[in-house]
Amino acid sequence: MRFSYAEAMTDPSYHLPLARAAEAAGYAGMTVADSLVYPRESDSAYPYTADGSREFLEDKAFLEPFSLIAAMGAVTSTIRFVPFVLKLAVRPPVLVAKQAGSVAFLTGGRLALGVGLSPWPEDFAVMGVPWERxxxxxxxxxxxxxxxxxxxxxxxxxxxxxxxxxxxxxxPDGPIPILVGGHSEAALRRAARLGDGWMHGGGDPAELDRLLTRLNELRVEEGTADRPFEIHVISPDAYSVDGVRRLADKGVTDVIVGFRDPYVKGPDTQPLATKIERLERFAEAVIAKITP
Known part of the structure; x- marks a missing residue:
């Protein structure tokens, strides 16, 4: 089992020291959030909050993922970075390939490319990409x-x-793993057919078992069940040794952990020192007891 540290929508100056701290504490990965613009008006619902609200995103800082990963990669040596997830459908894929290939080369292969659809029609509109198909x-x-x-x-x-x-x-020296995010039937099938892994977006913990079961069924249907496949999940079970072992028994390869609720309005008031203390405390309590 590998552990990825998640921190987003915080003071942008925190990312580099957090990457160094997470690497030193024994995390294998660090996720990087992606957001393009925040529309003043929108009828869209956010798929991973209980009520679909999106207001928590307003005025939150999001650095461009490849720029941020290159910067964090320059101050670390082992930790892997995973966009969670890059809105690939609204971006020119040739440009994404150049960005991803450059970052993978600069970091010595420490990039796994999490990709997904944007839930916002406004992202498609401002990028000049049709929402249809x-x-x-x-x-x-x-x-x-x-x-x-x-x-x-x-x-x-x-x-x-x-x-x-x-x-x-x-x-890059080797292939860049492409991890597909999303909970819909289409997203799960896309992960099974085209992906090197799947990224779970959180939400109702009770849904995770159903999603994992369906993902495995689709991998069999697509004839890809025998190839290497990463499964990254967000789960309350990730915060205890016994829970991590239960997830491993279900085929999970990576757990994503964070130590504050990002879905709240207003700025992140948690100090950098507190963030580091919490990620280190988890590493001592869980990672050290799971990872040899």
């Missing part, structure tokens, strides 16, 4: 990113993207 566009984008980051010439001819034989240099 976003799922199929996402599928093609995953294929383009994977192909371009593997090194050598790659060409692609799809419904949305058409590339002649091109290559990007430098290429």
């Amino acid at each position: 976003r799922g199929r566009r996402m599928d093609e984008a995953i294929e383009v990113v994977r192909g371009l980051t593997r090194g050598g010439y790659f060409e692609y001819h799809g419904e949305f993207f058409d590339l002649p034989a091109v290559k990007m240099t430098p290429a």
Whole structure:
């Protein structure tokens, strides 16, 4: 079992010292949140809050994920960084491939690319990307990113993207794992068919078992059950040794832990020293007893 530390919507100056502290404490990974814009008006609901409210996002700081990962990678040496999740469907996949490949190269392969659909039609509108057929566009984008980051010439001819034989240099030393986020049937099938793993977005803990069961069924249906596959989850079980072992028995490979509620309005008032103390306390109580 691996442990990823999650901290988002906080003072941007905290990220680098938190990355150093998490690495020193024994965390294997650190998640990085993605947000493009906050619309003044929207009828959209946020899928991971009980009432669908999105107001907690207003005025929260989000640094561009690849820039932040490169900066954190420069002050660390072992911890892996995972966008949780990058809104791939609204971005040009060729540019994402260049960004991801560059960051993977600069960090010595310490990038796993969590990707997903944005729940906000406004993200699609401001990026000039149609909301319609976003799922199929996402599928093609995953294929383009994977192909371009593997090194050598790659060409692609799809419904949305058409590339002649091109290559990007430098290429990462190894493949970048692409982890698909989302709880819908389409997202689970996308993870099973195209992903190197799945990222759970939290929500009702009682739903996790159903999602894991369905994900495993879909991997069998898609003929991918035998290939390596990461499963990253948010769960109350992640906060105890016995709970982590229960998750491992269910096939979970990575747990994501954080130590404050990010879904609250207003600025994060938790001091940096408190954040470090809490992540270190968890590492002593749980990580040290699970990780050899």
